[in-house]
Amino acid sequence: MSTSTTSAPPPGTQDPPPPKTAPRPNPPSPKVSWRRALRRDWQLYSLALLPLLFFLVFRYLPMIGNVIAFRRFEPGGSVFGEEWVGLRYVRMFLSDPTFWQVFRNTLWLGGLTLVFCFPIPIVLALLLNEVRRRSLKRFVQSVSYLPHFLSMVIVAGITMQMLATDGPVNHVLGWFGHDPIRFIQEPEWFRTIYVGSEIWQTAGWGTILYLAALTTIDEDLYEAARIDGANRRQQIWHVTLPGIRPTMITLLILNVGTFMAVGFEKVLLLYNPLTYPTADVISTYVYRAGVESNSFSYAAAIGLFEAVIGLVLITSANQLSRRTVGTSLW
Secondary structure: OOOOOOOOOOOOOOOOOOOOOOOOOOOOOOOOOHHHHHHHOHHHHHHOHHHHHHHHHHHHHHHHHHHHHOEEOOOOOOOOOOEEOOOHHHHHHHOOHHHHHHHHHHHHHHHHHHHHHOHHHHHHHHHHHHOOOHHHHHHHHHHHHHHHHOOHHHHHHHHHHHOOOOOHHHHHHHHOOOOOOOOOOOHHHHHHHHHHHHHHHHHHHHHHHHHHHHOOOOHHHHHHHHHOOOOHHHHHHHHHHHHOHHHHHHHHHHHHHOOOOOOHHHHHHHOOHHHHHHHOOHHHHHHHHHHHOOOHHHHHHHHHHHHHHHHHHHHHHHHHHHHHOOOOOO
């Protein structure tokens, strides 16, 4: 029998392999129009309707009234003022010694509030994070959160009763032979009273965000730090604090933005004419000038000046944070 054999083609005559074709990119997904998205998810969008209306009615529409800072306004006349006066009211409060006194008081109270009230929630959150007994941790959290839910009137009332001439604080001082101190009537005590009550009211509530941020830190980082020989203090410094740094920076920027807006309600409830030299701030001065004295244009000019300073502060803090630590609000 004869067998037929197929000889291999000589070298160099093989057909080249087919070229590899690049995979085709996935076609872009069709864009969903905002009308279609609104019809599809109208229930979700309806949840944002009331907050948007709130900010529109109580935050943005009142901005139109800032025009009376440059116009002479008379009660009963036009809501946009009677005639244009330019920077007359701005020059008035810039040349008023009382304004500069309340401006200094605002800086003092705002600075003390920022220095003491900002780091204390961080320290409290770190301490609570180290507590291993759940019952003790929940008890401390509940006790520290409670003042936040109290009305500002109740907080001011408790503060005044505690510091009254015949109050518990003066009773304790009397046990040590000290004469009663008129805390509420003495101007030099007001800043201490205000900052102390602010810490008591806000420290516990401020720890919520930091405790939530602590739960996002990877446990492997602590394990690696322990392997490297880091003790608990070093773990907090090198692992915990860097882990919550974005939250810290965000809240710091927000606090700087409200630096000039010192708590109007609490100051109004705690101060009196005897403590004006240290207690009177821009917001209470605007209230007396506008509501009590009917100088609405003058008060609007001061309020606009305060808002501009707040805008400059929060913008500067945001830019500084972005350049130094890489975290910012926008």
